[in-house]
Structures are given as C-alpha cells and as structure tokens.
Amino acid sequence: MTAPSEPARAPRAPRLHYAWVVAAVALLVLLGSAGFRSTPGLMMDALNAEFGWSHATVASAVSVNLTLYGLTAPFAAALMDRFGVRLVVVCALLAISAGSGLTILMTQSWQLVLCWGVLVGLGSGSMAGAFATTVTGRWFTARQGLVTGVLTAAGAAGNLVFMPLLAWLVEGQGWRTAVVVVSLCATAVAVPVLLLMRERPSDLGLLPYGATEQPEVPKTEGSAILRSLRILREAAGSRSFWLLAASFAICGATTAGLVGTHFIPAAHDHGMPVTTAAGLLALVGVFDVVGTVASGWFTDRFDSRALLVTYYALRGVSLLVLPQLFAGSLEPPILAFIIFYGLDWVATVPPTIALCRREFGADAPVVFGWVLACHQIGAAVVASLAGLSRDRFGDYDLAWYGAGGLCAVAVVLCLALGRGTPAAAVPAAVPAPAAPADAEPQVTPRAVTPAD
Template identity: 50%
Template sequence: MDKIALDGMDRKWVVAAGAALAIVVAGAFSTLAGLLVGPLHQELGWSRSAIGLGSLVNMIVYGATAPLAAALMDRIGMRRVAAGALVLVGGGALLTTTMTAPWQFTLYWGVLVGLGTGATATTFAATVTERWFVARRGLVAGLLTAASVVGQFVFLPLLSWVIDGWGWQAAAYGLALAAAGALPLVYAAVRDPGAEAGAGATAGVTGGPVLVRAKGTVNFLRTGPFWLLAVTFAVCGASTNGVMWTHFAPAAHDHGMPVTVAASLLSLIGIFNVAGTVASGWATDRFDPRRLLGAYYALRGASLLALPLLLSATVDPPLVAFTVAFGLLDVATVPPTIALCRAHYGTGAPVVFGWVSAAHQVGAGSVAYVGGAVRDVFGSYDLVWVGAGVLCAGAALLALVIDRGQRQQVAPERQLTA
C-alpha cells in the first residue's frame, strides 16, 4: 500500500474518531434531563408535567434539527455544523443554571440543547458513514451509534453522583466544560471528503446530490417505506428516550431505589448498548434488516411489559437481567433502519434518515410528556411501561411489512482513488 492510500485510510478513521467525540459529548446532554426531574421538582416546586414539557420540546427540536443539519452539512460542511452544535449544547447548559421559571427550562434545555444534540444525532453518524466509507458501512454506523450510547449512559453515574453531592447546577457546569474541551479537537479532526484527497471516501455523496434530495423531501413523504420506517422509529424513540432515559430513574426512586443506583443501572444499559449496537451493525451487513427490526421491537416490548414487576428498592438478578437485555436491544434498531433508508433512497439516505429520526424524537418527546402527566395523575409509571410495550409489539409487525428495497451499489468510477 502506498503512502497516499495509507494517508487516506488514516484520514477517514480520524474523521470518524472526531465525529465520535462530538457524538459522545452531545449524547451526555440527552439523558441528563431524566436526572433533573427530581431536583427541579423538589428545589423549584415545578410539576413533573411542566418539566416533561421541556423534555418534549427538547426531543421535538432534536428531531426537527436532524434532517436540516444533514442538509446544512451539505452546504457548509460537517466540521462547522459539529462545532456549532457543541457551542449550542454548552451555552444551553450554562443558561439552565440561571433558571427561575419552567419556560426557561423549555427555552434553554428544550430549544438550545435540542438544536445542538439534534445536529450531532444519528443523522450525523449516517452522513459520516455515507461520505467516508464504502465497505463495512453497517459496522461503522453501529460504532458511531455506540458513541452516542456511551455519552448517554456511561456518564450517568458520574452526573448522578455530582448532583447528589453538589447539586444539579454543578452537573450542568461540568457538561458545558466538556463541550468546550471537545470543541477544538472536533474542529481539527472532522473533514468532508472534498476537503482532502483521501482515499476510501465516496465521491458524489457530498455537495449537490444530497442537497437536491433534501429539496425533494416531499417525494419521500409520498412513499410507503418512509412512513413505515418513520412510524417504527417513532416507537423506538417512545420506548427508549421517552420512557427509559426520562422516567426510569424517577420511577425506580418511587419504589425506594436511590437515584444514584438507578443511574448506575442506566449506565449498565449503556454498556450493553455498545455491544448490541455494534453486533447489530455486523448483522445488518449480513441479514435482512426488516427481520432484525421485527425481532428487536418484539423483544424490547416484552422486556418493558415485565419491568413493572421487577422494580423494587434493591437490585436483584431479574432486574439485572432486564438491564442486560434492554441494553442489547436499545439502540440496535439504528443500523438496520439506516440500511433500509439506503436501500430505498440511495445517496439521499442521510437526509431521509434525518426525517425518520425526527419521527423518533416526536415519539420520544410525546411519551416523555405523557409519562410525567400519567405519574402526576395516577401516582405511578406502570401504565407508561405497559403502553410502551404494546407500541413495540405493533412496531415489530410493521417492520416485517417494509419493502426490502434495492441496495445501492457505489460504482467504481464514483469512488475516490489515490
């Protein structure tokens, strides 16, 4: 292998590493809201539904930003979008420390943090994968998705410990500092293929073609596969971000479990998320993604239906088994969903997946809000877990009727060579 080819190989993995860092940092903001429910309710006297409204806005803005960010990356480049996202999440976290009213949580966390996390969502991972990699796209998508999982769950015990010892404001300051520290590293690492003469990137997927696809979004909205993918991914959001990331810690606390212990269980879910997502990426390169999705949703639904029977003040083997199972299934849906977007929409897949991700966040935000309202009215989250499990059963059936589509092949003349 000559030096130019080796440099190209190095470059795409440097870009992937920089993207992973941005995704990890932004991901840490995605789950902090679940740890803030108790402190904001107790210290500021806000209702859970008012706090849930901020989470709803955050997730909807997150989802709406994803497809727009994909088109913006096409216009100004991935580097600037990723750097801007880190500025937004850091600034939003700092502003939350000055809150005195619920509307400020909705603005600072809901809008600003939602914009930043949305710009570094799974659409960002799909864009990096599409632009820089030809082979092993499923595996790379799984790895970058796992980076999001690391940010969302691995740091939860630390954030919970900080909140328990120094207050929720200290956790917000810590995340803002993390965003500031990651900013120069991400800016140095992330590049677009057109900015380098690196080998291994895919030509023809940067610039015009993707933007044209974005302008033609109305055409995607007229296709059956898009709506089936959007609905199933909305259920994915409802049964992960909506219930687990937002309500698991307060629900466990209702059963007498310390929040720090509940956060540790969420962290354990995150650890197994990494394994499950990478394994799903590997499987997506080899098996029918529709069947994978059907199996993932069915098993996730069964686990959620069992959860009300497992929650208690202590951690016992059945609850640990749930944690492991849910972790393996939690984000495993992403690689096959990206693969189905690519099979149906070719090089426009990152933008289309952005809109599918928007549905994910609408589902997540709706259940985050409804979950808080149900807890206020009934004094329990049991109905929320059961409802999420039933939704997963429906998603499993819908996944099996998605048309497989025609996998898009990248012609040799469309690849950058040394």
C-alpha cells in the first residue's frame, strides 16, 4: 500500500523580514542628507571672511535650499510611486554631490544660491519626510509609528555624525575641503541604495511587516506632477490640512530655519568657538534621537493631537529663555537647554504623519509632502528674517523671542484639530482559518508578525 504524500508547505519566511533591510538603507540615506544640509551654517563666518558676504546673503542661499527642500517633497513622493524609490533617491544623491562639489569654484554669491540653494535643495528635498513616509507605508503595517520615529531621528543623528567633522574641517582645512567631503559622501551613499533598496514587499513575495493580506497598490499612471497637484487640491478642502500645514510651518521656523541655521553664529557672537557651538548643535542630535524615537512609540499609543500640543508648548518655553543662556564657554544652563530642546527637536514628525494617515489614507505620503513643504517655507522665511535681524540689531534676541511666540500659535492650531482615535499599535498577524481537508494546497506569501 502506498504511503500518503505529505501536503505541500508554504516556503519558510526568513527570520529577518526584508522590511528591516529597506529601513536600514533609508536610515543611511536620511543620516547623510541631514549632514549635507547642515554645512552652510558652519561656513557662514568663513564665507563672510573670504568674500565679505553678510549673514543675510549666506542665509538667502539657505532659504532657497529650505524652500526647494519643501516644495520638492510632494512631487518626490509621487515620482517614487511612478518611477520607483531607488531611481529617485539615487538621482537626488547625485544632485547633492554635484551641487556641493561645484561650490569650490564659486566667486559670486549667486553661485552659492545656485549650487547649495538649488541643487542641494532639490536633492535633499527628494529624500525628505515623504521618503520616510513612503518606506514605512509600503513596508510596515505594525510598528509604523516607531519606524517613522527612528527614520525621523536619522536627521538628528546625521548632525551628530557630520557637524563636528565638518566644523573641524572648516576651521582647520578650510570650507572647500568640507564641501568636497560632502560631495564624496553623497556619492558613496548611492551605492547601498542601488544594491539593496527594493520597491515593495510583493517584489520579494512578502507581505508588509505585520500584515495579514497584501495591500492594494495605488494606480500611478499619468503625470506624477498632476497627481501631486490633484491631491493638494483635494486636501486643501479639508480644515485639518491647513491646521497641520500651519503648525508644521511653525515647526520648521523654530528648528531648521532658526536654530539649525543661526545657532552657531549666535553662539559665536557671545564668544563661543565655532567648533564648540557645532558640538552643541550635534549634541542636540543625540537627544533628538531619543526624543523622536520615543515620540514614535508614543504615537502608536496616544492621541497625536495631545502630543503636538505638548511638544510645541515645551519648545516655546525653551526658546524664550535661550537669549539669557549664551556664554563664551560651556556652562550648565546652555547644556540644559541643549538637552531639553534636543528631546523636542523633531518629535513633532511622527504624530504629524499619523494625523495625515488618519485624515488622508493612501494619499498620506503626498499630503505629508505638501505639509512638509509648508514646514520648509516657514523655515526659509525665518532663516532670512533672522539673518536680517542680526544685521540690523547686532544680535539674535528678537528672533528667539519671536520663535517662542510662534510656538504658542502652534499650540492653538493643534488644539483646533479634531480629536481622533489614538493610533493604537497594530496587532500581530492572525493565522488564517484552516482550509478544508480536501482543498488543494496553495502557496501564498507568509505574513511576518512583529515577533519575527
């Protein structure tokens, strides 16, 4: 008598879900892009000494960079849907490499605007928050808030890695050496993107991490630009969009626009060496990593609106007291500010992304791209205004007090957002019901649970 044959088994999934590999590559890209954007603030005094360019002139290049960084984000999200994440990110890294490298040839301020403002702005904008939103949305069902927090924290960690090195290069070897290092690093980061980045879990026969069924892939036919504009038109009819956009514009104004651009020259005005000030700004990155990852964890469990109200209120208080804390050397009060402010630096991103997902569903990456555009426009405006204030009054005090007042406005805007269901952690995948005994065995993608 012939022994009955064993039923066919589904292929065993690897212990490490490939989503974590994709997240690691995204983390590397975002680490680098943060470091690339931080360089103009380090070069401000060096360019002033060599070319005689004022703080406002150099800040104008930063403003262009920040504006394009924001305006590129929603189109980049649509381009990633249309042409693939890998192609868009590699082109963005090469644009950063070209823009940074070409600055060694500049002799006029408009060339700084073209290279660092336009090319680096377009490149870094293509790897902005919409990139992190796209990666987490495609590859993760469980742990979305936590992974978003980790990827967002990569911006702070990038400052931690690059700021001290670039400050040392600017001080010891000259600003041209620093920009060449940035150019080479941008090219090097493109290599793991080419080798390891994949578009969707289905390309590898997998489900998103923690999913029980394959999600529907949105249609991407037609112009990516028109799709981005269509989504903007639809989102603009929502009150929530404008509240999120306005509050996030204040977030950009009080972080990248003011502190990220002007903290180093402001500290230098009080006698602090540039390398010491750069080290403090890098230290902000250390605590921002902790704060942003924690914010992602909180976002999976608590009301995102309440989190934003708390973050903006605490940030406003810290900025109001900052002018009294500057000194020519490291003192406990300025270190306390760095720790307190660092924990809050970009903690706003995970709950803002969660609110975009809650309100706009599958279009959330593009919608968040437009919200991020407002973030960067706010940063650009304040970067220029703070530079003009410094040239006019001889210090940054007015800029710090004004930023504290803006945070109070952000608190009011977030309170006006409708209360929604807290973003609860996604449960582990539930096993599918057993098939009838006489059913044909089928091989299907295996859902990987958070336990993997």
